[in-house]
Amino acid sequence: MSISFFLDLGKNIFFLVIFLIIVSFFNCYFLSPVMVSLDSKKRQKIFAELKQFQQHDFSFSSGHILGSMCTVPQPIAREVYMQFLETNLGDPELCPGTKEIESRYITFISQLLHAPKTSAGQIVSGGTEGNITAMWIAKQLSGKKEILLPTSAHFSFQKIASLMGMKLIEIPVTKEYVMDVAELKKKIHTTTAAVVGLAGSTELGTIDPIPELSEICTDEHIFFHVDAAFGGFVIPFLKELQYKVTDFDFQLKGVSTISIDSHKMGYAAIPLGTLVVRKKQWLETISVDSPYISSEKQAGILGTRSGAPVAAAYAVARFLGHEGYKQMVQSCMEVTQYTERRIRELGLPLVMKPTMNVIGVKLKKPGHVVDRLSKKGWRVNKVERLSCIRLVLMPQITKQIIDEFIPVLKKTCEEVGEL
Numbered sequence: 093m094s095i096s097f098f099l100d101l102g103k104n105i106f107f108l109v110i111f112l113i114i115v116s117f118f119n120c121y122f123l124s125p126v127m128v129s130l131d132s133k134k135r136q137k138i139f140a141e142l143k144q145f146q147q148h149d150f151s152f153s154s155g156h157i158l159g160s161m162c163t164v165p166q167p168i169a170r171e172v173y174m175q176f177l178e179t180n181l182g183d184p185e186l187c188p189g190t191k192e193i194e195s196r197y198i199t200f201i202s203q204l205l206h207a208p209k210t211s212a213g214q215i216v217s218g219g220t221e222g223n224i225t226a227m228w229i230a231k232q233l234s235g236k237k238e239i240l241l242p243t244s245a246h247f248s249f250q251k252i253a254s255l256m257g258m259k260l261i262e263i264p265v266t267k268e269y270v271m272d273v274a275e276l277k278k279k280i281h282t283t284t285a286a287v288v289g290l291a292g293s294t295e296l297g298t299i300d301p302i303p304e305l306s307e308i309c310t311d312e313h314i315f316f317h318v319d320a321a322f323g324g325f326v327i328p329f330l331k332e333l334q335y336k337v338t339d340f341d342f343q344l345k346g347v348s349t350i351s352i353d354s355h356k357m358g359y360a361a362i363p364l365g366t367l368v369v370r371k372k373q374w375l376e377t378i379s380v381d382s383p384y385i386s387s388e389k390q391a392g393i394l395g396t397r398s399g400a401p402v403a404a405a406y407a408v409a410r411f412l413g414h415e416g417y418k419q420m421v422q423s424c425m426e427v428t429q430y431t432e433r434r435i436r437e438l439g440l441p442l443v444m445k446p447t448m449n450v451i452g453v454k455l456k457k458p459g460h461v462v463d464r465l466s467k468k469g470w471r472v473n474k475v476e477r478l479s480c481i482r483l484v485l486m487p488q489i490t491k492q493i494i495d496e497f498i499p500v501l502k503k504t505c506e507e508v509g510e511l
């Protein structure tokens with residue numbers, strides 16, 4: 093081989109190296125920033141698109157949602173939620189740390205409800221899943237299909253009937269809007285799978301006579317579920333604040349299960365609730381073998397489920413503590429009493445004296461008022477069945493917000509002939 097061959101090869105390698113240096117320089121100093129800026133432009137575009145949709149939403153933080161039982165969560169929840177976004181409690185050995193948070197949160201809820209040592213908790217997405225899971229257990233344990241429940245029960249029971257082929261037998265309510273115990277007694281039968289009582293009804297926040305229902309269910313050996321989706325985080329604190337409220341929890345020995353929602357008065361992020369069952373082994377009746385994941389059995393309805401709302405709710409509970417919740421309930425009740433007074437001053441009657449931070453305002457045509465208020469940027473809920481609108485005085489609602497709302501309500505009621 094001639095010397096010129098080696099000279100040419102050397103030249104070629106030299107040019108190749110130069111070429112590679114230029115390419116990598118271009119890549120680092122030109123291409124990547126271009127890619128990055130393209131990437132950030134794309135992100136901005138997506139955010140702008142989403143923002144456009146979001147602008148149509150009512151927000152809890154605006155204070156203009158007066159009819160919902162949900163709330164803008166305590167600020168710590170937001171940060172913690174993001175931190176736990178990738179966790180999956182449906183596959184618990186993948187995240188034993190988050191699993192531990194879950195079990196601590198269940199302990200907190202169980203203590204709040206005075207659950208016995210034999211009890212267990214099942215994290216659920218909210219009141220609907222809590223009720224479904226409770227009725228699933230009742231059906232499995234009793235082998236029966238009839239549910240006795242007040243006419244004021246939440247519509248999730250309609251789903252239960254449809255999903256599980258169960259039959260709903262509605263018990264009328266008294267003039268205080270709570271389940272009529274005498275009527276219930278007439279309907280108890282050998283075919284009864286469960287009795288349901290409300291501790292904080294959806295429409296008015298009423299509490300059924302849970303102690304009496306508990307006794308009846310103990311005597312008759314009937315499964316008794318307490319739907320405390322709303323009231324579970326209110327009643328314990330009302331009691332401590334010396335309000336006269338009915339007992340509702342596991343201290344009553346006939347109570348079999350209680351569902352309680354953290355995304356309502358638990359001041360936590362959506363979606364989160366807990367179903368507490370008196371006997372741990374009852375969860376076995378709703379468990380299946382789960383061969384592909386880290387636990388051998390899985391109880392309940394959901395498979396994959398995020399640890400984020402659980403960690404967020406735990407953080408809220410740690411942050412507020414028992415005293416924090418108590419103060420929150422106290423302030424909600426003060427705003428409720430203020431609202432009650434302002435509404436009565438307008439000349440509008442209430443359906444009943446509020447038991448908790450839920451107010452029903454009697455109207456001739458609640459639908460008209462709700463529609464007009466909505467156009468004016470205020471959301472309240474209509475309850476056609478009781479010919480009223482429902483206001484729920486959640487933690488984000490202040491007296492100042494009520495002062496803004498009352499003139500709008502007055503004007504609206506005048507426009508449609510309610511006043």
Ligand code: PLP
Nearest residue numbers: 161218219220246293294321322
């Ligand atoms: N139970 C009661 C008493 C409720 O008030 C509600 C909702 O407002 C539910 C159950 C259903 O809860 P979720 O919508 O969180 O499933």
